[in-house]
Amino acid sequence: xxxxxxxxxxxxxxxxxxxxxxxxxxxxxxxxxxxxxxxxxxxxxxxxxxxxxxxxxxxxxxxxxxxxxxxxxxxxxxxxxxxxxxxxxxxxxxxxxxxxxxxxxxxxxxxxxxxxxxxxxxxxxxxxxxxxxxxxxxxxxxxxxxxxxxxxxxxxxxxxxxxxxxxxxxxxxxxxxxxxxxxxxxxxxxxxxxxxxxxxxxxxxxxxxxxxxxxxxxxxxxxxxxxxxxxxxxxxxxxxxxxxxxxxxxxxxxxxxxxxxxxxxxxxxxx
Amino acid sequence: xxxxxxxxxxxxxxxxxxxxxxxxxxxxxxxxxxxxxxxxxxxxxxxxxxxxxxxxxxxxxxxxxxxxxxxxxxxxxxxxxxxxxxxxxxxxxxxxxxxxxxxxxxxxxxxxxxxxxxxxxxxxxxxxxxxxxxxxxxxxxxxxxxxxxxxxxxxxxxxxxxxxxxxxxxxxxxxxxxxxxxxxxxxxxxxxxxxxxxxxxxxxxxxxxxxxxxxxxxxxxxxxxxxxxxxxxxxxxxxxxxxxxxxxxxxxxxxxxxxxxxxxxxxxxxxxxxxxxxxxxxxxxxxxxxxxxxxxxxxxxxxxxxxxxxxxxxxxxxxxxxxxxxxxxxxxxxxxxxxxxxxxxxxxxxxxxxxxxxxxxxxxxxxxxxxxxxxxxxxxxxx
Numbered sequence: 001x002x003x004x005x006x007x008x009x010x011x012x013x014x015x016x017x018x019x020x021x022x023x024x025x026x027x028x029x030x031x032x033x034x035x036x037x038x039x040x041x042x043x044x045x046x047x048x049x050x051x052x053x054x055x056x057x058x059x060x061x062x063x064x065x066x067x068x069x070x071x072x073x074x075x076x077x078x079x080x081x082x083x084x085x086x087x088x089x090x091x092x093x094x095x096x097x098x099x100x101x102x103x104x105x106x107x108x109x110x111x112x113x114x115x116x117x118x119x120x121x122x123x124x125x126x127x128x129x130x131x132x133x134x135x136x137x138x139x140x141x142x143x144x145x146x147x148x149x150x151x152x153x154x155x156x157x158x159x160x161x162x163x164x165x166x167x168x169x170x171x172x173x174x175x176x177x178x179x180x181x182x183x184x185x186x187x188x189x190x191x192x193x194x195x196x197x198x199x200x201x202x203x204x205x206x207x208x209x210x211x212x213x214x215x216x217x218x219x220x221x222x223x224x225x226x227x228x229x230x231x232x233x234x235x236x237x238x239x240x241x242x243x244x245x246x247x248x249x250x251x252x253x254x255x256x257x258x259x260x261x262x263x264x265x266x267x268x269x270x271x
Numbered sequence: 272x273x274x275x276x277x278x279x280x281x282x283x284x285x286x287x288x289x290x291x292x293x294x295x296x297x298x299x300x301x302x303x304x305x306x307x308x309x310x311x312x313x314x315x316x317x318x319x320x321x322x323x324x325x326x327x328x329x330x331x332x333x334x335x336x337x338x339x340x341x342x343x344x345x346x347x348x349x350x351x352x353x354x355x356x357x358x359x360x361x362x363x364x365x366x367x368x369x370x371x372x373x374x375x376x377x378x379x380x381x382x383x384x385x386x387x388x389x390x391x392x393x394x395x396x397x398x399x400x401x402x403x404x405x406x407x408x409x410x411x412x413x414x415x416x417x418x419x420x421x422x423x424x425x426x427x428x429x430x431x432x433x434x435x436x437x438x439x440x441x442x443x444x445x446x447x448x449x450x451x452x453x454x455x456x457x458x459x460x461x462x463x464x465x466x467x468x469x470x471x472x473x474x475x476x477x478x479x480x481x482x483x484x485x486x487x488x489x490x491x492x493x494x495x496x497x498x499x500x501x502x503x504x505x506x507x508x509x510x511x512x513x514x515x516x517x518x519x520x521x522x523x524x525x526x527x528x529x530x531x532x533x534x535x536x537x538x539x540x541x542x543x544x545x546x547x548x549x550x551x552x553x554x555x556x557x558x559x560x561x562x563x564x565x566x567x568x569x570x571x572x573x574x575x576x577x578x579x580x581x582x583x584x585x586x587x588x589x590x591x592x593x594x595x596x597x598x599x600x601x602x603x604x605x606x607x608x609x610x611x612x613x614x615x616x617x618x619x620x621x622x623x624x625x626x627x628x629x630x631x632x633x634x635x636x637x638x639x640x641x642x643x644x645x646x647x648x649x650x651x652x653x654x
Contacts, residue, residue, distance in 0.1 A: 171323050172356035174343040176421065177373030190360045 027248060033238070034058060034245035041238045061242030064235075070227035071246065073139050074208060077223050080143035081150055081207035082200055088147075089154025089203075090196060094184070096155065097162035098170075108159075111152045119149065123216040130217060137219050145217055146207040153206070154199055161195030162188065205251050273334030273347070273424035273457055274299045275320065280329035282315050289315040291481035292329070302451060302458045304472035306465060308504065312481040313461045317427055320459060322346050334424050344373070349423035353430040355414040357402045363389075363413050364398040370421035388420040391450060408439050415447070419454060426451070428460045432467065444470060465505045469493060477501050494552075499620060502550045508582065508593040510618070511556075513549045517542045517619075526619075529588010531567035536614045550618035553582065553595040559609040560602070566609035571602045585610070 033041050037054045040047065062068060096104060126145055130136040135144070165188055173183035189196075214226040222230060228243040235243075275297040282290040290312045297303045305313040318324040320331060322343035331339045338346050349370065358366050367388055371381045389395045392412040402410055411431065418426060431447070432440045448471050451458050462468055468475045469489040476486045477500075485497045496502035502510035515526035517539055524539040525532040526549055533549070559566055569585040569592065576598065583594040585608060594610065602608055 166354060166356065168352045168354050168356040169358060171321075171343075172350065172352055172358075172417075173369070174323070175321055175348060175350040175427075176370035176417070177344045179342065179344060182373075187358055187360075 027252075030241055030244045030248060033241035034061075038236075038238045041241060057238040057242050058245075061239050061246070064231075064239060066222070066227055066231075067224075067243075070222050070224045073142075073221060074224040076139045077143045077146060077214075078204050078207040080139065081146040082203050084143065084147035085150040085154040085203045086158070086196070086200060089151050089199070090158045092155045093158030093160075094162045094188075096159040098167065108156075111155050114148075115152050119145075119210075119213050122148075123213050126213070127216055136217060137221050139221065139223075141217050142214050142223060143207070145213040146210055149210065149213070150203040150206045154203055157199040157202070158192075158196060161192050161199070164195070165191050201254055204254055208250060209247065274301075274332075275334075275425055275457060275459065276330075276332040277316070277320070278330040278332070280316070280319060280331060281327050282312075282319055282324055283327045284315075288481050290319065290326075293478075293481075293483050295476055295483055295486065297457060297459060300455045300457055302460065302471065302473045304468040304475045305459065305461045305478055306468040306475050306505075307463065307478035309463055311478040313463075313478050314429055316478070317350075317429055317459060317461050320346075320425075321348055321350050321427055347424040348427055349418035349421050349425075350427040351414050351418045351429065351431045353433060355410045355434070357410050357413050357417070359402050361401075362398065363394060363400055363402070363405070366402070366413055367398075367416045367420050369417060370423075374421065384420050384422070385416075388416040391419070391453075392416040408435055408443070411435060411443065415450075419450075419456070424457065426454075426456045426458045428458065430462055431460075433462070433464070447471070466507070469505070475505075477504065479504075495618060496550065499548060499550065502618065506552065508553050508595075511549075511551045511553065511590075511592045513551065513587070513590045513592065515547055515549050517545050517547055519543055526617075528567065528590065531587075532565070533567055533612050533617070534565050534614050535617065535619070539619065542619075548620045550620060551592070551612055551616065553593045554580075555612060555616035556592070556594045557611040557613075558583075558594060558596050558600065559611060561609065563609050563611065566611040569608050569610050571604050571606050571608060573604065574601060576601075583608075 029046065032047075032050055034057055035050070035053055035055065037052050037056050038060065040052055041057060095101070096108060123145075126141075127136065130141040130144075135141040169187050169191070170180075170183045173187045174180065178186060209225060211225040211229050214223045215229060218226060224243075225247060228240075228247070232240065232243075277293050277295045280290055280293045281288060293312075293316060295303075305316060307313045315324060319326050320333075322338070322341060322345075326339060329339075330337060333346055333348065358369065361369070364385060367385045368381050371384055376384070385398075386395075389398060392415055394409065394412045394416060397405060397409060397413075402413065405413065411434070415431065418428075432443055435443060444467060460467075460471065469492075472489055474486055475489055475492045477484045477492060479500050485492055485501050487495075492501060493505055496505065496510065499510075499512055502512070513528055515528040515533070517535065518525055518527050518532070519540075520532055524535045524537065524543065526535050526539075526547065528549075562568070567587050569587040571583060571585050572591065573584040575582040575584075579598065580595050581598055581600060583596055583602065585592050585594055587610060592610070
């Protein structure tokens, strides 16, 4: 290979390494600190290698008041958000992908435009409404708000997932004895699974990481990010690292678990 | 097995009639090809029959039953799609078994039918593979096996060979034809490839702009096209169309065109003085190298050697004419030739390119009457 051919490759790899480090180094330090003794968290300069591993910091964090319940609430809220956003979003996405109905384009635009209203502006009227409905300060209120945030995304992503699956496959199933519903269940859904999984990851993470609406809509029953934020200023450094790790870990875990569905299914890349 | 009937079927997309008042009857076990250029409505007509499109007017019958409003699964049809539409998440076996499983056949029946369909299409060795591991030709076989495994009454094929390369297409064409002869299934086959249509069909329905222009056997459609569209669409090269005037020469009817006169059949006498279009196949023209009586002078423009024959493009008066000659005849460009055309090999039509004249007009009437009679038979049988 000539220098001319090698140089761009080296540049590309360097850029990739820098980007990866940019993401990985903070994750590494957060994880390291979360699993160190409390003293070593305060140490400067930082150790680069895990020297004194301990669950002391994590235990301290988990034993702090309100953390375990808020963790449970976060899981429930993210799960509910996932159910609502995909339960409504996937059928909507399917309709947008398959049927040419009057106003389909304006509908698509309207879905996107809902994201134009910042959650800051939506939160106050939402809080008032939820107070009236009696679902303020509950997981349902937060899940509804999160579902509203995630729904446009769920609709658009699932719509493109379904458009990527040839209509002829569905029609073939229908000529072979399926109704439209069973053609969707037997042929479309298995093929859409990787894409739907991707949409599910993002919806889950949108909810898991969302802090603003959660903070406004809850007071005592906070989700984890809202809880951590609320007590952040008054907490010691080990608590912050452990909290950071707890917010980070599920997102990473979910991505790693569902990743294989994203790239490789039935021995080929699913478009 | 079943007969199929379209009665005044119309399908409108937006403001365009994709299928415009089509009436066609297909006999039990018959192989009918819907042939036409892209956008002529042939695929739409097939999809209406499959139940994948709802017709806007008219009636569709399958096996004597009114199927106009039936969903696809209740029509007892099977379809092979242009893209094959083989399910990528199922092994070949499950693809072929899909229709049988939907019909809730017993496990033994499914195994037996999948086995026989697979052996007919020579895909026994791939049954455990996923479609992604197959070549295009093999996937095509899977699609056909899947369609025939259900033993549907009517087999629909939408350009099944168009995604194969030329050599494979020719191979599959013969194989598919012999397979369908064995199955004796009523088959409706859509293609834009006139060679496929001529070589496979019992009858060809030529479509243009949403309408059926002519329905007849491949030979009749080839030799006696009803208008210039059919003549121009079918055959390589397409039929020659030469403008001429009918006249009397020594009391015998002839066509005058630049370069000379061509004798016509006796019944052309009725059209003396009229402007006509003569339809002549390239292989119906004989070539003389010396001036001869009743032959038209022409100048050679291009010679294309094609192995089995040579294709000449010659100029006779204002008309460019394609002539097929034996492979050892290599006239020099710009040299003179004389064309002789047998009167009964000439098709004459209205000069506006429309319908056929004389005996040809009778063909037209015959074809329409036959269609009508079939339609009436079908409706009396029903009522």
